[in-house]
Amino acid sequence: MVLFGLLLLPVLLLLLLLYFIVRPRPINIPIKNRHVFITGGSMGIGLAIAKQAASEGARISLLARSVDQLQKAKESICQAYEVEVSIFSADVRDYDAVERAINEAGSIDVLVVNHGVYYVEEFETQGLDVMKTMIDVNLMGSFNVIKAALPLMKDRKDKGPASIALMSSMAGQVGTYGFAAYSATKFGLRGLAEALQQEVLENNIHLSLIFPPVTETPGFEPARKTMPEITNIISSTSAGMKAEEVGKITIQGIKSGSFSIPCKLDGRALAIATAGLSPQRCFIMASLEVVFAGLFRFVALLLQWNWYGIIEKKKITEKKKQ
Numbered sequence: 001m002v003l004f005g006l007l008l009l010p011v012l013l014l015l016l017l018l019y020f021i022v023r024p025r026p027i028n029i030p031i032k033n034r035h036v037f038i039t040g041g042s043m044g045i046g047l048a049i050a051k052q053a054a055s056e057g058a059r060i061s062l063l064a065r066s067v068d069q070l071q072k073a074k075e076s077i078c079q080a081y082e083v084e085v086s087i088f089s090a091d092v093r094d095y096d097a098v099e100r101a102i103n104e105a106g107s108i109d110v111l112v113v114n115h116g117v118y119y120v121e122e123f124e125t126q127g128l129d130v131m132k133t134m135i136d137v138n139l140m141g142s143f144n145v146i147k148a149a150l151p152l153m154k155d156r157k158d159k160g161p162a163s164i165a166l167m168s169s170m171a172g173q174v175g176t177y178g179f180a181a182y183s184a185t186k187f188g189l190r191g192l193a194e195a196l197q198q199e200v201l202e203n204n205i206h207l208s209l210i211f212p213p214v215t216e217t218p219g220f221e222p223a224r225k226t227m228p229e230i231t232n233i234i235s236s237t238s239a240g241m242k243a244e245e246v247g248k249i250t251i252q253g254i255k256s257g258s259f260s261i262p263c264k265l266d267g268r269a270l271a272i273a274t275a276g277l278s279p280q281r282c283f284i285m286a287s288l289e290v291v292f293a294g295l296f297r298f299v300a301l302l303l304q305w306n307w308y309g310i311i312e313k314k315k316i317t318e319k320k321k322q
């Protein structure tokens with residue numbers, strides 16, 4: 001009993017301390033009757049996020065390139081929910097086109113920067129042009145969207161809590177074989193989010209980063225077929241998800257104002273292992289991070305041991321074949 005009390009006391013003190021010091025402070029971001037603008041919202045994870053937001057009574061705007069696909073997405077949302085849906089065709093690499101679309105859409109309460117492309121291949125064979133495409137779309141495209149939206153977001157009428165949510169990936173927490181350029185873009189989004197949060201908190205704007213594992217989407221189909229076997233094995237460490245599940249978790253995470261939004265239990269462990277100096281609003285999660293950091297670092301080292309073993313074996317069998 002006494003021993004139990006002695007163990008419990010420091011945990012309680014830690015919880016109490018973190019309850020007072022976590023920054024930014026916890027926040028809830030309402031979705032109902034607010035304007036949710038989603039890039040890459042015409043299919044896959046983006047469309048799933050749109051449907052979830054629509055089911056909770058938000059006004060929806062979708063941005064992507066293909067007008068056909070946007071039209072289909074709009075129809076599928078309007079069939080299921082009675083909400084207003086606007087669509088905008090623009091390439092996120094074209095700043096002027098993005099700015100025009102966003103100005104037409106009007107002040108945004110929740111900006112979901114979800115668009116993205118992924119081409120999976122070893123660094124040595126992947127062309128620089130393909131790498132540059134990923135950087136231009138995933139990273140510069142995200143800068144373009146936020147740059148165009150921020151002035152309007154700051155000027156929003158209701159001044160209620162607003163959100164900028166960026167779609168990263170587990171490959172934005174762990175550099176993964178075959179994902180050199182892609183991982184770089186997704187790690188890049190984290191730097192952007194951490195820095196920008198410090199600048200826009202005074203405007204009641206709150207950043208989120210979502211870290212899904214492999215997810216069944218139209219875009220993932222071709223990627224699955226061409227990815228190196230080692231990439232397939234390593235990325236299978238975390239079980240795949242359906243776009244609808246990621247959509248639900250994304251909206252839930254945004255509403256609860258979470259900075260990091262992992263998608264499953266192992267994702268939560270990975271978020272703790274890679275917490276670094278990122279903000280944490282929830283004192284319970286903050287306490288878990290403090291207590292479990294060492295243990296999850298150990299698990300991470302075991303994973304690296306496993307992955308490097310797999311890579312070594314594959315390279316040996318490849319050499320034997322030659």
Ligand SMILES: NC(=O)C1=CN([C@@H]2O[C@H](COP(=O)(O)OP(=O)(O)OC[C@H]3O[C@@H](n4cnc5c(N)ncnc54)[C@H](OP(=O)(O)O)[C@@H]3O)[C@@H](O)[C@H]2O)C=CC1
Nearest residue numbers: 040042044045064065066091092115116169214215217219
């Ligand atoms: N699927 C997965 O396994 C995972 C995906 N992610 C991330 O989730 C996000 C969505 O992925 P997913 O749903 O699979 O992707 P999809 O390929 O299924 O859909 C991508 C969306 O982005 C749009 N898009 C692509 N390029 C541009 C561009 N240059 N300008 C404007 N819009 C563009 C597409 O429309 P259009 O082509 O018409 O422009 C489409 O709406 C991406 O950021 C991805 O990196 C993260 C983890 C896992």
Ligand SMILES: CCCCCCCCCCCCCCCC(=O)[C@@H](N)CO
Nearest residue numbers: 118169170171214235237238266269270
């Ligand atoms: C300490 C606890 C650890 C928990 C397990 C960690 C597993 C990491 C696996 C990395 C998978 C990367 C998949 C990205 C898929 C993607 O982004 C798509 N675009 C793919 O095409």
